[in-house]
Amino acid sequence: MPAATLIGCPAAQPGLLVPEPHWPRRFPAPAATMRAVQVERSRASQAMDAYADGDSSAFADVYDELSPRLYAYVRRMTRVDSVAQDIVQQCFLNLHHARSRFVQGSHVEPWAFAIARRLTIDWARLEKRSFSPGTLDGVPSKEHGPEADAHQSALLAAVRTELESVPEKLREAFLLVRLEGFSTAEAAEVLGTSAMAVKIRAHRAGVLLRSRLSRFRGKEAPNE
Amino acid sequence: MSDLPKNLKDELLLAIARERSSTRTEGTTRFSIGLGLALVLILGVALQHGLPEPSPTRPFSYLLISVAVALTAALLATRWTLTAGGSSLGRSRSFLRRLVWLVPATLAFGALLANASAPETWALAGRDWPAHRICVLIYVGLGCALLGIALFGLRPLDPIAPRLTGAALGAAVGAWTTLAVSLQCPSADPTHVLGTHVAPGLLLIALGVGFGRHALGFRYRRQR
Numbered sequence: 001m002p003a004a005t006l007i008g009c010p011a012a013q014p015g016l017l018v019p020e021p022h023w024p025r026r027f028p029a030p031a032a033t034m035r036a037v038q039v040e041r042s043r044a045s046q047a048m049d050a051y052a053d054g055d056s057s058a059f060a061d062v063y064d065e066l067s068p069r070l071y072a073y074v075r076r077m078t079r080v081d082s083v084a085q086d087i088v089q090q091c092f093l094n095l096h097h098a099r100s101r102f103v104q105g106s107h108v109e110p111w112a113f114a115i116a117r118r119l120t121i122d123w124a125r126l127e128k129r130s131f132s133p134g135t136l137d138g139v140p141s142k143e144h145g146p147e148a149d150a151h152q153s154a155l156l157a158a159v160r161t162e163l164e165s166v167p168e169k170l171r172e173a174f175l176l177v178r179l180e181g182f183s184t185a186e187a188a189e190v191l192g193t194s195a196m197a198v199k200i201r202a203h204r205a206g207v208l209l210r211s212r213l214s215r216f217r218g219k220e221a222p223n224e
Numbered sequence: 225m226s227d228l229p230k231n232l233k234d235e236l237l238l239a240i241a242r243e244r245s246s247t248r249t250e251g252t253t254r255f256s257i258g259l260g261l262a263l264v265l266i267l268g269v270a271l272q273h274g275l276p277e278p279s280p281t282r283p284f285s286y287l288l289i290s291v292a293v294a295l296t297a298a299l300l301a302t303r304w305t306l307t308a309g310g311s312s313l314g315r316s317r318s319f320l321r322r323l324v325w326l327v328p329a330t331l332a333f334g335a336l337l338a339n340a341s342a343p344e345t346w347a348l349a350g351r352d353w354p355a356h357r358i359c360v361l362i363y364v365g366l367g368c369a370l371l372g373i374a375l376f377g378l379r380p381l382d383p384i385a386p387r388l389t390g391a392a393l394g395a396a397v398g399a400w401t402t403l404a405v406s407l408q409c410p411s412a413d414p415t416h417v418l419g420t421h422v423a424p425g426l427l428l429i430a431l432g433v434g435f436g437r438h439a440l441g442f443r444y445r446r447q448r
Contacts, residue, residue, distance in 0.1 A: 054247040059240060063233055071228050085228060087444065089236055094442050096240045098380055100251025103312045111312040111383075115442050118383040122444035189313045192384035 041107065048108040052099045062108070063092060069109075070116050073180060077120045087123060091116045110182070110189040117190060155213070162212045166205050173198045174205035258377040262370050266400055269366050270407035281348060282412040285341040290406055290417075293334025298399035301327045305392045306378075317385050320392045327395040328425050331402050335417045345412040359409055359420035367401040367428045375432075375439035383442045390436020391429050398425025 044065035050058035070091060075084040094115050095108075102108065163171060176187040177198065184202070188195040246254060276291075278284040304323055309315045315323075339345045374393050382389040405421050 052248045054249070060233070060237065063236065067228055067233070085232060088228065089232060089239075090444060092236055093239060093243070094380065096243070097245045098442075100246040100248050100254075101308075101312060101381065102248070103308045103310065104248070106308075106310065106312050108312070114313055114383040118442050119444040126444065126446055189311060190384075192313075192317050194316070194318070 041105075042109065044112075045106070045108045048095070048099070048102055049104060052102040052104070059096065062095070066108070066112055067092070069180065070112060073113060074116050074120055076175070077117075078123065083123060087116060087119045090119055094119075107186065110186045113176075113180070113182075114190045114192075158213055159209065162209055163205075165212075166208050170201045170205035170208065173201035174209075177202045178206075254377065258373050262373050262400075265366060265369055266404045269362060270404040272408050273410075276407050279410065281345070282410055283342040283344070286338045286345055286412050289341050290334055290338035291403065293337065294331060294399060294403040294406060297327055297330045297334070298396065298403055301392075301396035301399050305389070305396045313384060314382055314389065315392075317388055320385070320388050324388070324391045324395050324429060327399055328422065328429070331399060331422045331425065332418060335422055336414065339412065339414045339417075342412065346414065348411070348413040356416060356420050359405055359411075359416070360424060362408070363401055363405050363420060363424045364427065366404060367397055367424065368431070370397045370400060371428055371431055371435075375435055379439045380442050381440040382436075386439075386441035387433045387436040389440050390432035390434075392432070393436075393440075394429040394432025395425065397432075398428040401425070401428070 042065065044062055047058045047061035047065065051062060067088060071084055071088050074087045074091075075081065078084050078087065091112060095112060102111070163174075166174070172191065173187060176182045176190060177184060180187075182190065184195045184198045187202075188198045191198065276282075276287060278287055301323060304315065304319070309319075314320075371394060374397060375390065378393075380386075402421050402425060406417065409416075409421065411417065
């Protein structure tokens with residue numbers, strides 16, 4: 001059965017039922033109009049399922065799939081390599097200790113990112129630093145040629161600067177949705193809020209950034 | 225931004241080989257043992273004077289309604305707190321917040337409804353003062369024991385709002401304790417029931433909040 005695209009459900013189960021597209025949304029759909037959607041789960045989630053069931057070799061797969069994203073996320077918040085490495089290591093140790101809690105068929109990414117976020121907040125409290133949801137450090141820019149590259153670099157530098165001044169809650173939602181690639185529902189899980197709140201915050205952050213970066217409008221990079 | 229060092233994975237795999245953790249099956253077994261222990265405690269307190277029997281001061285209708293409401297509240301609160309709702313991150317924060325205030329409100333409503341079903345019990349109001357101390361001691365003792373089993377057995381559980389999850393656990397434990405104490409207490413005095421069978425549940429909720437972060441949260445451990 002071909003896998004359908006992820007529909008943004010934070011804990012999708014295989015065979016999730018959704019109404020047929022033609023059914024009017026304002027009426028509850030009867031069973032006859034429901035269709036089964038095969039939802040795609042990441043390799044990390046499948047490996048975590050296997051690990052939770054006792055397959056010791058699966059942990060290496062969980063690490064390989066998750067560690068680059070987790071490290072980048074934590075590094076953006078802590079800005080110190082050694083601390084980020086330490087937090088990532090503790091995050092994976094926590095995943096190991098709590099593996100019996102992993103709900104079968106759910107996605108591991110929101111869980112892992114929520115643990116990493118909590119550990120980072122704890123670290124910031126212990127070190128008496130302010131918790132920063134992160135910047136765009138380490139985000140590579142596209143390369144098209146010297147002039148285009150200069151434009152991209154200037155734009156990225158401007159986005160980094162303006163992002164710092166966006167309110168913390170808006171910035172966090174924006175980074176999780178736009179940079180980490182989470183759906184609004186998954187980002188809501190990580191942040192412990194509603195999907196609507198995440199959508200609004202990410203949208204407001206985007207609007208703020210667009211208005212502050214208006215000087216770049218109309219100046220498309222050469223050769224794009 | 226540097227990449228994760230390659231030896232981090234090897235160190236991590238060594239660490240998890242040293243530190244054992246429960247698989248899903250083992251976790252379910254541990255959970256069942258904890259649940260069995262809790263049930264033994266609840267039944268031990270509830271039936272310490274034998275099966276409850278109707279009496280002139282505690283009519284059958286009063287017994288039926290108070291037990292039915294308390295048991296329903298306890299079962300639902302336990303189910304909604306302990307089941308993850310399809311996500312490893314547990315129930316939504318808004319859901320848990322509603323649960324925390326709804327459970328004690330339902331118990332209080334059930335107690336008053338039971339009194340309303342047997343109007344003769346209103347005449348008992350304020351007469352059972354000596355019994356207050358005994359019931360409070362039993363309630364606090366049983367409630368703390370049950371909450372301790374829950375917090376110890378479920379850690380770590382919630383990376384986002386462990387205090388709120390602790391409060392929800394406290395509310396669920398409070399419902400079971402209300403049921404047990406109500407069954408063993410022959411009094412139907414509304415002031416006694418509300419003051420010593422229901423109100424101390426707020427203490428359990430507060431304890432859940434207080435210990436929730438340490439028992440149920442994921443915490444960063446500073447490396448020496």
